[in-house]
Amino acid sequence: VKTTLKDVAALSGVHPSTVSRVLRGKESLQISQATRHKIFSAAKKLDYQPNQTARALRLKKSQTIGLVIPNIGSPYFAGIAKILDEESSKAGYTLIVCDTNENQKKEINAVNDLRGRGVDGLIIAPVQDTDEQIKDLVEKNFPLVLIDRFYDDFKTNAIVCNDEDSAYLAVSKLGELGHHRIGFICGRPNVYPVMRRIAGYKRAVLEHHLDLDPDLSSAGDQSLESGYHSAKKLFSLTSPPSALLLSGTIITIGVFKAIIEKNLSIPENISIIGFTDTIFAPYLRQPISTIHHQVKRIGHEAFKLLFKILKSDQPKEPETIIVKNLMIDRGSVGAYSQNQSTGQKRGKEKLKIG
Amino acid sequence: VKTTLKDVAALSGVHPSTVSRVLRGKESLQISQATRHKIFSAAKKLDYQPNQTARALRLKKSQTIGLVIPNIGSPYFAGIAKILDEESSKAGYTLIVCDTNENQKKEINAVNDLRGRGVDGLIIAPVQDTDEQIKDLVEKNFPLVLIDRFYDDFKTNAIVCNDEDSAYLAVSKLGELGHHRIGFICGRPNVYPVMRRIAGYKRAVLEHHLDLDPDLSSAGDQSLESGYHSAKKLFSLTSPPSALLLSGTIITIGVFKAIIEKNLSIPENISIIGFTDTIFAPYLRQPISTIHHQVKRIGHEAFKLLFKILKSDQPKEPETIIVKNLMIDRGSVGAYSQNQSTGQKRGKEKLKIG
């Protein structure tokens, strides 16, 4: 029981096509004030809302942008989504968000679905188990901007952060403070930013002649439990790390839990630098020094780039924009000394996971 | 350059309508294996993806659900969105999320837009500056489920929490511990759950004969700064509160900031109970006892209810489902004693806001 152009036309005694012209504000040209007025009041009276579906079918564009992310529950992606929603609606687009839960199959479905819905463009943080679908989109010149994640072997429009540099800087700093066994805990390791962090970590370790021990790195998934278990594993090494680089907010919380259970204090017993800042980071039991991703800028840049693509007729060269991270010092890093976690007598360990 | 039914039909030498039937798996009935095979292989070869827009236009349903929330950046709403996305895609729907930023105008636009896109149903946490649009949807019997927020003066399908009870319980507990000046800090006060919390607060205050002083309540918006300023205001009262009930996660962080600046310790100088739990709550400088909303259950119930509505042909009586909160004790509540914030010598105050 929705009112259509025809209804408005009937009520105002003109042809539907005229209504269409008037309502879309083709005011540039030829419409008599009389009919114009009739039509507007009829439309208002009937509370006419154009059927976007029909419009989209006709125009082959939907004024819609698809956002495909691995986890809307993460403050990082939620923050990006918020900006994108804001920018989109400001520009007359509607944003459709799909959560893939880091599942490649869900991503493929989501992208297909969105394409079937005729989205005008896509912003994707891909799962990166495969690259086929993304490659395909690129080849077909479909308007696409990648965020957070990236492929080294083909060019795409993308917004990325300088995580390798940040990891390198962080580990170097730890090295300069005398730490030589530095741990690295992360989630899914095959994702671009994590690979970059690993690269930066290694580069710094080599350059500063720190211990390059595979046991010092532990990967898992993006869950609290994963971080918790990784930390416990590292702590139980014969020669445990005296400092940790953590990849991911939730991971950090898991590590935190392990640190608390082990009665370690930061930074006296263990130094910590975490990737991805949150509003909570300053207020944690021990404030954490973090590598801060400029979430808002990432969102803005992603929209700006996609918008540019949508507005230009010629296909353009892919563009990669780097949004630099900020280093935030909150005192969770200290100089290496004897009473590091190595020598630390263990507190009563609670083995339960909450 | 998308392939359509016609293309597939051409390649397989049959009529488009036949392709349509086959591809939609009307396998129940009459299709020869021969053509079926031809069609499938043609479709695969051409990588055919049905045009959902055309489909939606034809069927007058889009297999789409709209979610309208005030802030996707909030862990609470993000959590609900995640569940809804999950459930939706499991059931063959696509979820469109719109963020209103607690702005009534944006909400009205979002709902209109979504309706124009032919969403099959809506899940809304309304801004509640006005109720016109929602009322209208209800009158038109549009499939709609409210979450978090609610209207007392007309019936709707809704999932709500028992925030009044929780506030009552929390304040009663504080009263029993000897606190008689209990503060309440919240964001936008005209929103349903906040109104309920205020009601519960008042009920407990009256019943336990605690101080009913309007200066003990402070409302603002849902920002860190708002919580921070509210807390500072309460702390600077001649007779400041010895305990606080906080409404909202971000608000809580702001209050935290004020508490730290003032060198108060929890619960020795001030007791705290916060509405809305997060994954970070246990790991804050002082773990916070919280009233935990069962986010996942809210999401599941909301989807279940909407799905039920979508699947039933007759309009049904509106249904209100209550998802009960959990009380989580983390030790931020203590008995009243002399050295409460009242008598507390103030630490060096830092007035800067970060």
Place this chain on the structure above:
DNA sequence: CTGTTAGCGCCTTCAC
């Protein structure tokens, strides 16, 4: 079993 026809609501030529 498969083809034909018609139309969802809108927009855009092309006439008048």
Place this chain on the structure above:
DNA sequence: GTGAAGGCGCTAACAG
């Protein structure tokens, strides 16, 4: 200035 006609891609009813 405005009306008429056609079609975006798909599906449902009706033929055959």
